[in-house]
Amino acid sequence: MGEATSTVVVGIGNDYRGDDGVGLHVARLVGGMACEDLKVVEGIADGYSLLETWTESSSVFIIDCAVSGATPGRTYRFDALRETIPGDLFDGRSTHAISLVEAIGLARTLGRLPRRLVVFGIEGADFSSGLGLSPEVKRAARATADGIVDELQKTRMTG
């Protein structure tokens, strides 16, 4: 296995449940804008698979919908290597799988964290069946995608 040097952007969520698809939306926006070679990942089966998405990546951005009860569109950013992500920020309830926060904890235990791991949470408003994001969530998604692309460009310029 070669040295991990690439960047991966992981979108988590379900397009067919309204704002829950915001993570996927942001990942696609970044994939369309970013000029450097990066991998966009969506359709993650479960938290365990999440670890495998960054096996060969040094820099990882994860975007998911937050359900903390805050104002819709509010955006959280965590440097997951240094900051603790509140366990109740994302809806990770499952009887058999592990949540995003648990997956990061498992990766830490196994020594499988990438060199850089940034997690974004965007507060959702409407999770009813159907496609499309709420206006405030869509605005936040655009701003988040722009921010990630800026980060990628700065990283590239500073080496």
Add this chain to the structure above:
Amino acid sequence: MKSRIITVDYLARVEGEGGLSIRIKDDKVVEAKLKIFEPPRFFEGFLRGRSFTEVPDITARICGICPVAYQMSSSHAMETACGVSVEGPLRDLRRLLYCGEWIESHALHIYMLHAPDFLGYQDAVQLAQDHPDVVNRGLQLKKVGNDIITLVGGREIHPINPRVGGFYKVPAKKELDTLTERLKWATEAALETIRWSATLPFPDYEQDYEFVALRHPDEYPLNDGRVVSNRGLDISAEEFLDHFEEEQVKHSTSLHARIKERGEYLVGPMARYSLNFDKLPAAAQEAAGEAGLGRVCTNPFKSIIVRGVETLFACLEAQRIIEAYQAPESPCVEVKPRAATGHWCTEAPRGLLYHRYQIDDNGDIKDARIIPPTSQNQKAIENDLSHFVGDNLHLSQDDLTWRCEQMVRNYDPCISCSCHFLKLDIERE
């Protein structure tokens, strides 16, 4: 008079929502219930009126762990209704896709859901703190299964490439060859899984089950075969409902299946293994023997070893298929609808999965019936709970509760799969 009640409100490390309740009176188990309270999902209901071509995509959504099983049983049932048989490389590709699902599903269950029970951990995250190599092996094995599904099925969850008649697109030989090295690693990892699982502490518990599984004259069953049992059953899928029936019970939103003549039975890895040991590759038979398994396994706690043996089989079978593969000229066989009824069974990781569809001349679905493995195993699970608790009343409440949860997880139940029956009767007093 001595009474005890064992209650687990929410079972962890099973797919879906369920609990269990056991009542003991005068040192006898008077009631053992696997309580399934996940809401019914009405899949059979909303399949009505949809086109026969839509079944693989709709039924895949029944389960996030075994969507391939639903795609396979539904596609085969539709092809049978329309008088079409999918053979050659397309049949092999379906088998390869199914191998991917067995590997990822078995690896998930063995390492993340079941192993913590044997070693005294609450979950895989805790297990990883003391046994990182074990958890890493499980994660990487699961990934190999997911990679097969992604390559053949188009994505790792709810694959988009399978269709009635075959696939939308078939891989080139050189694409499949990219899996070979990883499958060689997975084969060694599966062998290590068997050796390691054989060292786990197993309660001394054997039961005289009626095993039900597919059996095929030439292969370990995945997509094809007759429905057989160790008590003389030997029928085609078409005859399934002549011999099996489902009934509602108050404590479950999932129907309970039974053999009409005899009652409870067991499907899944132990049944497949015990009815098809002779069809396993020699390496898998040998590994099973070294792990202490006979040709028949009747201790449900040892199903973790059997899953390891089946994982090894799936790795070997996937390599065999890839080695022999030559891409077919067409990715699918044309399937023209006709008014008919089609039945089919395949072997989901958790056991026999029966589908039946009635369609009209346009291919519109008039009626659908799906009987998943967890529905079929509920009675066996409740009987196991009853027998095991009855024999182990000396254990403390905590130990007995732990063992009961472990007993349920022996079956790797998929509760979400089981909750999609058509009729909902509401009883009012």
